[in-house]
Amino acid sequence: xxxxxxxxxxxxxxxxxxxxxxxxxxxxxxxxxxxxxxxxxxxxxxxxxxxxxxxxxxxxxxxxxxxxxxxxxxxxxxxxxxxxxxxxxxxxxxxxxxxxxxxxxxxxxxxxxxxxxxxxxxxxxxxxxxxxxxxxxxxxxxxxxxxxxxxxxxxxxxxxxxxxxxxxxxxxxxxxxxxxxxxxxxxxxxxxxxxxxxxxxxxxxxxxxxxxxxxxxxxxxxxxxxxxxxxxxxxxxxxxxxxxxxxxxxxxxxxxxxxxxxxxxxxxxxxxxxxxxxxxxxxxxxxxxxxxxxxxxxxxxxxxxxxxxxxxxxxxxxxxxxxxxxxxxxxxxxxxxxxxxxxxxxxxxxxxxxxxxxxxxxxxxxxxxxxxxxxxxxxxxxxxxxxxxxxxxxxxxxxxxxxxxxxxxxxxxxxxxxxxxxxxxxxxxxxxxxxxxxxxxxxxxxxxxxxxxxxxxxxxxxxxxxxxxxxxxxxxxxxxxxxxxxxxxxxxxxxxxxxxxxxxxxxxxxxxxxxxxxxxxx
Amino acid sequence: xxxxxxxxxxxxxxxxxxxxxxxxxxxxxxxxxxxxxxxxxxxxxxxxxxxxxxxxxxxxxxxxxxxxxxxxxxxxxxxxxxxxxxxxxxxxxxxxxxxxxxxxxxxxxxxxxxxxxxxxxxxxxxxxxxxxxxxxxxxxxxxxxxxxxxxxxxxxxxxxxxxxxxxxxxxxxxxxx
Numbered sequence: 024x025x026x027x028x029x030x031x032x033x034x035x036x037x038x039x040x041x042x043x044x045x046x047x048x049x050x051x052x053x054x055x056x057x058x059x060x061x062x063x064x065x066x067x068x069x070x071x072x073x074x075x076x077x078x079x080x081x082x083x084x085x086x087x088x089x090x091x092x093x094x095x096x097x098x099x100x101x102x103x104x105x106x107x108x109x110x111x112x113x114x115x116x117x118x119x120x121x122x123x124x125x126x127x128x129x130x131x132x133x134x135x136x137x138x139x140x141x142x143x144x145x146x147x148x149x150x151x152x153x154x155x156x157x158x159x160x161x162x163x164x165x166x167x168x169x170x171x172x173x174x175x176x177x178x179x180x181x182x183x184x185x186x187x188x189x190x191x192x193x194x195x196x197x198x199x200x201x202x203x204x205x206x207x208x209x210x211x212x213x214x215x216x217x218x219x220x221x222x223x224x225x226x227x228x229x230x231x232x233x234x235x236x237x238x239x240x241x242x243x244x245x246x247x248x249x250x251x252x253x254x255x256x257x258x259x260x261x262x263x264x265x266x267x268x269x270x271x272x273x274x275x276x277x278x279x280x281x282x283x284x285x286x287x288x289x290x291x292x293x294x295x296x297x298x299x300x301x302x303x304x305x306x307x308x309x310x311x312x313x314x315x316x317x318x319x320x321x322x323x324x325x326x327x328x329x330x331x332x333x334x335x336x337x338x339x340x341x342x343x344x345x346x347x348x349x350x351x352x353x354x355x356x357x358x359x360x361x362x363x364x365x366x367x368x369x370x371x372x373x374x375x376x377x378x379x380x381x382x383x384x385x386x387x388x389x390x391x392x393x394x395x396x397x398x399x400x401x402x403x404x405x406x407x408x409x410x411x412x413x414x415x416x417x418x419x420x421x422x423x424x425x426x427x428x429x430x431x432x433x434x435x436x437x438x439x440x441x442x443x444x445x446x447x448x449x450x451x452x453x454x455x456x457x458x459x460x461x462x463x464x465x466x467x468x469x470x471x472x473x474x475x476x477x478x479x480x481x482x483x484x485x486x487x488x489x490x491x492x493x494x495x496x497x498x499x500x501x502x503x504x505x506x507x508x509x510x511x512x513x514x515x516x517x518x519x520x521x522x523x524x525x526x527x528x529x530x531x532x533x534x535x536x537x538x539x540x541x542x543x544x545x
Numbered sequence: 546x547x548x549x550x551x552x553x554x555x556x557x558x559x560x561x562x563x564x565x566x567x568x569x570x571x572x573x574x575x576x577x578x579x580x581x582x583x584x585x586x587x588x589x590x591x592x593x594x595x596x597x598x599x600x601x602x603x604x605x606x607x608x609x610x611x612x613x614x615x616x617x618x619x620x621x622x623x624x625x626x627x628x629x630x631x632x633x634x635x636x637x638x639x640x641x642x643x644x645x646x647x648x649x650x651x652x653x654x655x656x657x658x659x660x661x662x663x664x665x666x667x668x669x670x671x672x673x674x675x676x677x678x679x680x681x682x683x684x685x686x687x688x689x690x691x692x693x694x695x696x697x698x699x700x701x702x703x704x705x706x707x708x709x710x711x712x713x714x715x716x717x718x719x720x721x722x
Contacts, residue, residue: 040687043699051560075686214642217683252589252626253630253682255695290582290591293624296680310584310610312623328581370686372647400648409643413680445644445685463680463700 028099030063034082034089036139038071038224039256040217045096046079052100053081058318062109070140072223073379074126077118085111090465091118098160126395131357132381133365134341138225146271149228150489155273157344161236162281168538169240170196173343177363182208182299182336183411183431183507184441184516185362191333194323198331198357205237205246205285206327206334209261210292210299212251213412215371215443219337221379223250223257225458226341228273231287231339235278235465236347237333246285247327249304251292261289296467300515301334303469314469315515321542336441338367359385362428362439372409372445383425385458389423392446400539403448407532408458411440413463416527417456436527437518453532457525458486464521475518478509486525492539549698566598574602574609588627597628633668633675635713636645638692641678644685649702653689656703673714 035050036039046194050066050113057064071078082102090111090118092103099116121127121139141148148287149155161169173462195203207230211219222230232244248260265287268274277303295313297303302316315362318482326332342364355363360386368391370377382391388408392398399405407417418425418439425431443508447456461482468475485502489495506522529536567609570591577587585605591598595624598621606615621627640646654665661669668675684690687699693705693713698705 039682039697040684040699043682043684043697044687078687149692206628211683212681215685215687216681217645220683226548253679253692257683271665288581290586293585293589294626295624307585310582311616312619314623372685372688373646374686382573382689413643414555442684443644445647446649451647455651456643456646463642467680 024310030065031065032084033109034067034069034139034490036080036225036227037068037143037260038078039254040075041071041078042078042256044078044094044442048097049079049081049095049100052097056100056104059163060104061471064109067142069141070138070143071221071379072121072127073119073135073221074124074376075378078119081108082121083109083111087444088120088158089122091121091124092116092392099361099506104497118201118382124236124374126378126380129395130381131365131383133345133354133357134222134229134338135226135379135381136231136345138221141226143225143227143260144267146228146267146273146527149226153348154344155232155279155343157347158235158273159233160347161239162279162283166196166240169236172351173240173346176343176346176354177277177361178339178346178354179362179429180336181338181342181366181441183508184437188335188339191323191335192237193333194321195243195333198324200331202245202330203241203243204264204326204330204332205241205243206305206332207234207248207337207340208299208301208304209248209250209254209337210304211337211441212299212497213252213441214442215409215445216412217371218367218369218379218442220254220257221367222341223254224260224383224480225317225451227261227343227418229344230261231264231268231274232338233343234287235274235285235345237335237340239283241331241333241338244284244286244335246287248287248289249292249298249308249310250289251298252294258289258291260520265289265470295469296463297469297515297517299386300517302515303334304334312469313505314471317514336468338441346484353440357383357424359383359428360430362430365426366439366442368427368497369441369443369444371443371447373399373401374402374446374450385426387423388425388427388444390416391427394421396444396446398446399446401448401450403450405446405448406451406459407447407453407456409445409447409524410443411438412443413460414438414516415440415443416523416525417453417531418527419531422531436523439489453528454486454490454538457528457536458483458490458522460521461486472512472514474509474512475514475521478505478513478518479521481505482509482525484520489536490538492537495537495540502529517518553572559615565595565601566658567601567605570599570602571605574605578609584612584617588621588624592627595630597630600629621639633672635673635694635710636677636692637710638677638679639665640680640682640684640688640690640692642681644681644687645688645690648688650689653701653706654689660707661715674710 077093082089082091179185180189298307298313303313307313367381464479583636
């Protein structure tokens with residue numbers, strides 16, 4: 024698509040948060056008023072730049088570059104036209120050039136380099152912004168060389184476990200089978216995370232490129248993206264992007280004229296958190312109940328339909344194109360310790376400037392919550408930050424100096440998980456949050472193993488007794504014992520990690536678990 | 546072969562009012578038979594069309610996929626999305642996950658329960674609203690969030706939610722700003 028003459032391009036994100044805050048209505052209003060005023064415009068539904076507190080953020084192209092306005096509500100549109108926003112003129116909502124906003128300027132965007140900038144479904148635009156360069160390099164390499172590059176980069180699985188991606192690929196690559204698969208885990212169920220969603224909505228071709236490189240590396244000819252049903256927009260965008268890539272010859276039986284074949288399909292989840300666990304996801308892809316499989320056998324050897332399968336998170340795949348394009352050494356240069364590269368951190372919950380911040384590992388929680396996030400939205404003090412989703416620990420305000428690094432978090436009995444941060448202010452009741460973690464596990468357990476299925480229900484009951492002040496010391500000991508059983512005895516991470524949020528809450532906020540006796544003392 | 550659109554979260558659709566049509570259900574099932582792991586796509590497609598998956602579909606699904614009826618029943622009941630009875634006219638799902646809790650979801654839930662006079666996972670006696678819980682819509686920086694008839698809304702408060710529900714009832718998509 025080329026801009027004709029003085030026609031202004033107007034970017035209105037199709038991102039879920041933008042749409043949830045009215046972007047579709049804003050788009051309709053802009054279209055209508057432009058028609059009434061006989062102004063030629065081209066509306067592009069881009070992804071979000073990740074400054075989510077400013078969504079819907081509308082951008083226009085001007086001779087000086089793109090100028091942003093936000094957050095725009097449908098009622099603001101007439102006024103924006105009055106102020107001549109199509110020429111980038113002043114208005115109360117004018118933000119200026121988005122790339123000069125400190126929130127974006129201070130990031131290190133490798134995988135989110137294009138998100139929010141390009142038309143997500145345009146293959147030519149993707150290519151003109153560096154897209155498919157990684158794939159083209161991969162096509163010139165032997166599978167073992169691709170695997171070596173990924174291993175050398177230090178990339179660790181971004182789904183939460185942090186397993187070295189290159190080693191997983193090597194196992195699948197060396198397995199002998201008539202059919203191998205590449206599966207993308209896009210069942211981003213952790214509260215406080217939305218990076219997978221943003222990439223699928225804002226730069227879906229990047230995921231296709233990353234998965235295709237994985238397929239070349241391991242010798243797979245078929246791939247699936249398992250997307251949760253709570254993400255209808257991401258599902259739609261991904262399907263359209265697959266079609267666009269196929270039409271342009273980047274998917275199918277002759278990828279970029281190489282003679283190599285890779286077919287990609289999407290599948291929709293059906294509202295089961297457990298399907299984010301890789302073996303449960305594979306069961307679900309096969310059309311079964313999402314009950315986990317014991318490991319071994321590893322999915323790398325016996326995965327989808329019993330065949331060797333690479334299962335990676337969206338962000339693992341989307342890290343790969345830049346590694347192939349710029350080299351392992353370039354990528355490895357970012358990060359700290361054994362956490363290499365960049366991670367899109369997601370700032371959520373009670374936060375003033377919520378959104379997506381891609382930075383090298385090593386940035387501290389404090390920098391994310393205060394420098395980027397601007398503290399709480401309510402203006403009250405930060406009391407706790409839950410990192411890594413519903414199974415992640417709650418860290419108190421005093422521990423915000425912790426660097427974002429797999430090992431530093433493990434040392435604090437916490438985990439980075441998928442890089443989501445949920446901020447709570449001082450009105451939070453940590454006993455309620457501890458109870459919720461067990462309640463959530465009880466609702467979402469697949470039922471396969473007893474510690475998770477029964478333990479979570481018993482956990483809710485014991486925490487209820489503690490909250491009520493019933494034999495407090497005895498029940499705290501009982502809860503400890505129960506948590507130990509769940510951690511050591513559960514088959515997968517759901518039961519195995521569920522105790523962590525509650526235990527961290529008791530460790531850091533004991534006063535919230537002692538209300539009846541404190542009340543009595545008053 | 547078309548890809549099913551995400552179902553499960555929508556309220557009753559115009560088509561649903563005409564009731565279950567076994568012949569059409571069988572045609573839908575047939576059209577997905579070529580897919581790998583076809584059962585869940587079939588269930589989504591049926592629910593997308595009828596608003597629910599009638600028990601009458603179970604033998605047809607089992608026959609199409611060479612499964613036992615028990616296996617099909619097991620899958621339908623495992624996943625939160627699939628319902629076995631016709632839906633209420635409108636479906637409201639409140640996000641109950643941590644990021645929304647941090648921004649007021651518990652208060653919003655209390656408001657809705659009072660307003661509708663029902664608990665979560667229930668329907669109003671007049672069949673107008675069903676109230677469901679959902680754990681994360683990926684709108685975590687702009688909570689609290691809810692799904693109303695399949696559409697995600699963010700930055701909600703009781704007044705905004707009331708307005709959106711009124712508009713859903715009036716059959717208008719344009720929401721209060």
